[in-house]
Amino acid sequence: xxxxxxxxxxxxxxxxxxxxxxxxxxxxxxxxxxxxxxxxxxxxxxxxxxxxxxxxxxxxxxxxxxxxxxxxxxxxxxxxxxxxxxxxxxxxxxxxxxxxxxxxxxxxxxxxxxxxxxxxxxxxxxxxxxxxxxxxxxxxxxxxxxxxxxxxxxxxxxxxxxxxxxxxxxxxxxxxxxxxxxxxxxxxxxxxxxxxxxxxxxxxxxxx
Numbered sequence: 001x002x003x004x005x006x007x008x009x010x011x012x013x014x015x016x017x018x019x020x021x022x023x024x025x026x027x028x029x030x031x032x033x034x035x036x037x038x039x040x041x042x043x044x045x046x047x048x049x050x051x052x053x054x055x056x057x058x059x060x061x062x063x064x065x066x067x068x069x070x071x072x073x074x075x076x077x078x079x080x081x082x083x084x085x086x087x088x089x090x091x092x093x094x095x096x097x098x099x100x101x102x103x104x105x106x107x108x109x110x111x112x113x114x115x116x117x118x119x120x121x122x123x124x125x126x127x128x129x130x131x132x133x134x135x136x137x138x139x140x141x142x143x144x145x146x147x148x149x150x151x152x153x154x155x156x157x158x159x160x161x162x163x164x165x166x167x168x169x170x171x172x173x174x175x176x177x178x179x180x181x182x183x184x185x186x187x188x189x190x191x192x193x194x195x196x197x198x199x200x201x202x203x204x205x206x207x208x
Contacts, residue, residue, distance in 0.1 A: 003026075003030065004043075004046060004049070006046070006049055006050070006053060007026065007030075007045070007046070007049050010026075010049055010052060010053055010056070011023060011026045013056065014026075014072060017065060017068070018065060019065065019068060019069040019072060019073075020069065021069050021070070021073040021095045021096070021099060022052075022068075022069050022072040022073045022076065024073075024094065024095070025072075025073045025076040025077055025095070026049075026076065028076075028077065028080075028086075028094060029045045029048055029049075029076050029077065029080065030045055032080045032084040032085070032086045033045045033079075033080070033083070033084060034084075036083065036084070038141070039141075039142070039145045039146065040141055040145050044079075044083070047079070047137060047138075048075060048076045048077070048078060048079060049076070050137050051075045051076075051078065051130065051133045051134050051136075051137050052072045052075040052076050054133045054136060054137065054183075055071055055072065055075055055129060055130070055133050056068075056072065058179040058182060058183070059179065060129065060176055060179050067126075070098055070099055070102065070126055071126045071129060071130070073095060073099050073102075074099055074102035074103060074106070074126050074127065074130050075130045075133065075134075077091060077095075077099065077103050078102075078103060078106045078130050078134060079106075080103065081103055081104065081107040082106075082107045082108060088100050088103075088104060091103055101124070102124060102126045102127050102130070105120060105121055105123070105124040105127035106121065106127050106130060106131060106134075114157065114160075114161055115161075118131075118161045118164075118165055121165065122165060122168050122169075125169070125173065128165060128168070128169045129169065129176075131162075131165065132162065132165065132166055132169065132180070132183050132184075132187075133183060135158060135162050135187060136183055136186050136187055136190075138154070139154070139158060139187060139190045139191060139194065140186075140190055142154060142194075143193075143194060143197065148198065151194065151198060152198055155191060155194055155195060155198065158187065158191055159191070162187065163184075163187075166180060166183070166184045166187070170184070
């Protein structure tokens with residue numbers, strides 16, 4: 001599978017910064033996600049790469065490379081336990097227990113309620129940052145791909161769970177509050193457009 005230019009650029013950035021785990025994570029996600037596709041038909045690995053890219057572009061932890069390595073590796077791996085055959089043991093063997101823990105916080109099992117899942121994520125700062133960036137990417141790519149019911153569920157979940165998560169991270173981490181606000185504005189602007197589109201769809205269906 002040919003990697004995208006963003007994949008290659010970000011991998012080169014991580015290597016140049018000395019982010020050893022992040023650098024290894026690129027080949028790991030390429031192998032684990034394999035031929036999986038997103039709803040829009042793009043290769044699945046493109047999504048975690050974009051999530052990692054957003055976190056890097058915000059400048060989070062550029063003054064602490066150890067924290068940055070954990071954050072970016074976690075972002076790259078955030079879906080492998082939930083959506084591939086990868087195991088926690090494999091993550092620990094290839095990376096370390098701290099990164100495994102971040103990915104586990106981000107993994108939702110079938111028996112988890114949304115409330116439990118998001119309350120649990122709040123316990124881990126890297127997982128919280130990754131989840132917010134993950135939502136930034138997801139809501140930016142769902143228009144025209146999700147049907148109305150699924151889109152409404154996603155909008156509702158963002159309002160009920162993601163916005164409180166953003167406030168929690170912002171209020172408890174003043175050193176990165178500026179970056180959190182930037183992601184919050186991104187989500188709010190896209191969410192507003194999606195809500196207008198949903199309102200127009202409902203009105204059209206009501207009138208027809």
